[in-house]
Amino acid sequence: MHLxxxxxxxxxxxxTRRITDRYITALGKEIGSGFTSETVLVSDASLGTCKGxxxxxxxxxxxxxHKDNLNRIxxxxxxxxxVIFASPVYVEDVSGTMKTFLDRCAxxxxxxxxFGKRAFIVTTSGSGSTNHTIRTMKNAASAWGFSxxxxxxxxxxxxxxxxxxxxxYDDEIAKQVSAIAKKVGKxxxxxxxxxxxxxxxxxIYSKRPDEQNLDYIYWYERGWLTPxxxxxxxxxxxxxxxxxxxxxxxxxxxxxx
Numbered sequence: 632m633h634l635x636x637x638x639x640x641x642x643x644x645x646x647t648r649r650i651t652d653r654y655i656t657a658l659g660k661e662i663g664s665g666f667t668s669e670t671v672l673v674s675d676a677s678l679g680t681c682k683g684x685x686x687x688x689x690x691x692x693x694x695x696x697h698k699d700n701l702n703r704i705x706x707x708x709x710x711x712x713x714v715i716f717a718s719p720v721y722v723e724d725v726s727g728t729m730k731t732f733l734d735r736c737a738x739x740x741x742x743x744x745x746f747g748k749r750a751f752i753v754t755t756s757g758s759g760s761t762n763h764t765i766r767t768m769k770n771a772a773s774a775w776g777f778s779x780x781x782x783x784x785x786x787x788x789x790x791x792x793x794x795x796x797x798x799x800y801d802d803e804i805a806k807q808v809s810a811i812a813k814k815v816g817k818x819x820x821x822x823x824x825x826x827x828x829x830x831x832x833x834x835i836y837s838k839r840p841d842e843q844n845l846d847y848i849y850w851y852e853r854g855w856l857t858p859x860x861x862x863x864x865x866x867x868x869x870x871x872x873x874x875x876x877x878x879x880x881x882x883x884x885x886x887x888x
Contacts, residue, residue: 632658632662632665632666632667632712632713632812632815633666633667633668633669633710633711633712633713634654634655634658634666634667634668634669634711634712634713634714634715635668635669635670635671635707635708635710635711635713635714635715636651636654636655636668636669636670636671636714636715636717637671637673637704637708637714637715637716637717637729637732638651638670638671638672638673638717639673639674639716639717639718639719639725639726639728639729639732640674640717640718640719640726640728641674641726641728642719643672643674643675645719645790646719646755646785646787646790646791646796647717647718647719647753647755648670649791649793649796650717650753650755650785650787650796650800650804651670651715651717651753652670653796653797653800653801653804654715654753654804654807654808655668655670657801657804657805657808658808658811658812661808661809661812662812669707669711671704671707673704673728673729673732674728676699676700676701676703676704676732677699677700678697678699678700678701678728678731678732678735679696679697679699679731679735680731680734681731681734681735681737682696682697684696687737687738688737688738688741688845688846689845690845691845692738695735697735701732701735701736704732705736708745708748709744709745711748712748712749712815713748713749713750713751713811713815714745714748714749714750714751714772714777715750715751715752715753716729716750716751716752716753716768716772717752717753717754717755718753718754718755718764718768719754719755719756720754720755720756720757720759720760720761720764723761723763723764724761724763724764724767725764725767725768729767729768730767733767733768733771736771736775739774739775739776740771740774740775741832741846741849742845742846742849742850743774743775743776743863744775744776745772745775745776745777746776746778746819746863746864747778747819747864748776748777748778749777749778749779749780749811749814749815749819750769750772750773750777750778750779750780751779751780751781751782751783751807751811752765752768752769752772752779752781752782752783753782753783753784753785754782754783754784754785755784755785755786755787756784756785756786756787757786757787757788757789758786758788759786760784760785760786761784762784764784765782765784769782770824773822773824773825773828774825774828776825776863778819778820778821778822778825779822780810780811780814780815781807781810781811781814783803783804783807785800818866818867819864819866820866820867820868820869821862821866821868821872823872823875823876826862826868826872826873826876827875827876827879827880827883829855829862829863830876830877830880831880831883832850833850833855833856833860834880834881836850836851836856837856840856861873
């Protein structure tokens with residue numbers, strides 16, 4: 632298993648980095664041989680903020696006016712089996728570094744590319760790591776195709792020593808890692824959110840085919856618009872999810888056009 636940590640704090644050795652390092656150590660022990668990892672410091676990538684020009688949507692990601700290190704991060708995600716999205720909580724949400732990264736990858740919401748890969752969400756905060764911060768990263772990862780298999784939030788104060796981290800959180804991290812290892816080894820089951828999104832977009836493109844539209848071409852070439860396509864990849868979908876997704880996508884699809 633190859634693990635990628637997306638570390639989105641400007642403090643390169645702060646609480647967030649040291650928490651995620653503990654995941655690397657614990658996963659290495661849990662999985663043993665064959666485990667590899669990479670940590671990307673998103674702040675070091677010097678990503679430019681999204682200009683809202685829509686070139687990535689309309690022409691393709693290669694047309695983005697920013698010529699920075701985003702593609703290197705995307706390539707790392709494509710090579711990973713598991714990606715941990717990690718951010719400190721700033722003003723009840725993700726850090727600016729993480730938000731810039733999510734914004735720059737927004738085209739994956741239209742052209743998902745990470746099916747079969749798992750994501751795990753980690754947040755750290757001084758006093759109360761919020762669920763809103765987790766949802767921001769979870770929603771993005773789900774829209775991009777990841778199967779989000781869990782999340783964890785850590786209260787660390789302004790600075791937590793390694794010994795205090797070990798005492799407070801090592802047992803919790805060990806439990807999280809054990810659950811992660813079991814889920815990564817099993818076939819992915821799509822979330823209801825991802826299943827509904829698939830059906831809504833399929834409905835829209837099937838009703839309004841546009842061979843000049845890059846998103847339509849992307850979906851058509853992958854066979855996602857055929858009547859037999861139930862999801863982006865072949866997988867087991869529980870009956871209750873199929874029923875709920877069918878009703879929800881029909882109602883929301885009408886609203887969305």
